[in-house]
Amino acid sequence: MHMRTATAAVALLLAFALPVAADGSGDSTAVSTRDGEYIDKAGNPTFKIDKDGTVDWYTSVGYIRYTANCMQCHGPDGLGSSFAPSLVDALRTLVYSQFVDTVTNGKTNVSASQDLVMPAFGVNPNVMCYLDAIFVYLRARSDGALERGPPPKNAPKPAGYSAAENACMG
Ligand code: HEC
Numbered sequence: 606m607h608m609r610t611a612t613a614a615v616a617l618l619l620a621f622a623l624p625v626a627a628d629g630s631g632d633s634t635a636v637s638t639r640d641g642e643y644i645d646k647a648g649n650p651t652f653k654i655d656k657d658g659t660v661d662w663y664t665s666v667g668y669i670r671y672t673a674n675c676m677q678c679h680g681p682d683g684l685g686s687s688f689a690p691s692l693v694d695a696l697r698t699l700v701y702s703q704f705v706d707t708v709t710n711g712k713t714n715v716s717a718s719q720d721l722v723m724p725a726f727g728v729n730p731n732v733m734c735y736l737d738a739i740f741v742y743l744r745a746r747s748d749g750a751l752e753r754g755p756p757p758k759n760a761p762k763p764a765g766y767s768a769a770e771n772a773c774m775g
Contacts, residue, residue: 629699633748641691641763642737649701650737652745658757662766665759668721674726682753683746689721691716696747704740708732720724734773 626633635643635653642663645651653661671683678689685691696704711725726732732739747749 626750628697628744628747629703630696630701632746633744633750638763640769641766643741650741650744652741652748652750653760655760660751660756660759661741662760662762663738664722664745664751665756666735667738667740668756670732671739671742673769674729674732675739683743684753689723692743693746696743701740704743705736708736708739721725730774734770735763 630649630651631647633645633651635651636646637644641650643653643661650663652664653655654664671679672681675683675692676687678687680689683692685694687696699707707723707726709725714721721737742751
């Protein structure tokens, strides 16, 4: 085998063997489920992505909801734009509760040279009913577990998801 090919093969093997990365919310490895949502050992929502690229239901919903409600400011795939910071970067340090607080209540950075306003989404069911889904999608992006663009495949909808969604949307 050519030397460079061998090195690449080893790097690829290592990438699959390494545990899922830690981020602001800690180790993102899924250890349990709650209503079909994956949970890490600290009790925070997390993603689960199979080796063939199949993402859990919440992550796939998160991609759709992020794209509909957040992308116009935070850019495609969470990478940031001139209007708002990268959430791929932000989630490396933000914990889950800070994420929930910021999206619910908004944030205004008036001390910056430009006025940056993060709107409060607390009364918007299109965001609030999908907060965990948006979080786990961005968490997967931030951890480097998910490529740019729509997830290639998703796991089936968990039992009870539609009922909970309908109850939340009212
Ligand atoms: C109208 C533009 C706009 C939209 C839409 C928007 N944001 Fe923001 N967001 C911002 C701006 C601007 C900031 C930076 C505010 C600051 O620094 O004070 C921000 C900050 C944040 C932060 C905090 C980042 C940090 O490092 O503290 C999070 C988390 C966040 N947004 C999530 C979201 C999510 C999730 C959505 C979609 C549901 C969303 N935002 C939609 C403009 C927007």
